Amino acid sequence: MSGVSARLRTGHLLRLCRYLDMAIISMWASSGRAHRTLGMAQACAGETLPGGAEEETLGKVRELLAEAREFYRAGDFAPAMARMRVAADLCSLRIIELAGERR
């Protein structure tokens, strides 16, 4: 454990989820700024928390976003969107996990 609180971890992942959602919606809507919103998500994912907290999740998200951006740039929507969906799912389920309650 890095000593970073669950609240801070959750707050940071919520930020990332928001930018991922913006990028996903932009891609779906074929917005001319989709590549920009993808870049915003990638920039947010590139940030690190103190002590390397949440690096396991963030590392996977970074790899997925980098490839998503390449596929999207090349016009390959499906593999780009698959990676965006998985990145968003990893983030949101990690937030649920941090909430500390299981069924």
Added chain:
Amino acid sequence: MATEAEQSVEVLTSGAMAGIWEWTRSQIPAGTRIFDAHAHIGVDVDGRRMTADGMRSRMRAAGVERSIVFPLNDPNAREDFSEPNDVVWDAYERHPEFFVPFFRLNPHYPYEKEFERCVERGFAGLKLHPVSQDFELDDPPVLRLFELAAEAQLPVLIHAGFAMERVVEPLRRAFERAPDLRLIIGHAAMVELVEAARAFGDVPSVIFETSVVSAHDLYVLFNVISPEKVCYGSDIPYGDLPSTLHSTLAAARAAGLSDAEISGVLCGNIGRWLG
């Protein structure tokens, strides 16, 4: 326009997706014969397309045994969707052991003749898309169509996902008119997921389908409804098998579903409806 390469399973399971796919496969309970309850064959006005052979190759590569298939919002649909319905039927005849054919209609136009033709032909269900065909689920012609489907004991899969605002209230009216309606709620009612679970979670003839629903939505769904009321879908070519299987399995595991419950979501629950 989507290319064959873009849709191939390889680009969806390599690179950063390789570990995701490996985890996803490891979470599929042994002996589960995956049944995809939501996929399209044909051409869409937005340029997306999927062939029968393309669908089969994706199913084979991802280990999916059967798929419900129906038309896209086809530019050649005219008023009755007969041409795209024929494309789906042709796909079914070429791969009868793998495809379960549903037909599609536009409630804005007279649909009785095409409905009868498709029922007589042996289609297994009906697909309706309120956003693409611009109707509400409680418009009078739609309620009449629900009655016809119930009389024919034909399951109806409705789009209840992206761009839908009203799902539960109009569906209550549908069940008042057609209590025996067998309904597959596509995309799990998305924005009204919790209310839909409350309204229809105990209705035996309703099942919630998961395609392109985010994992956190599915986590909520699995916590507010019996897993027996949920079935997996991909929404190919809008979704894909690896990422939609990942979201369903990740949410199911986070919600604490057992292997038996997950197997039901992936195949058994919809299998009980369609054999």
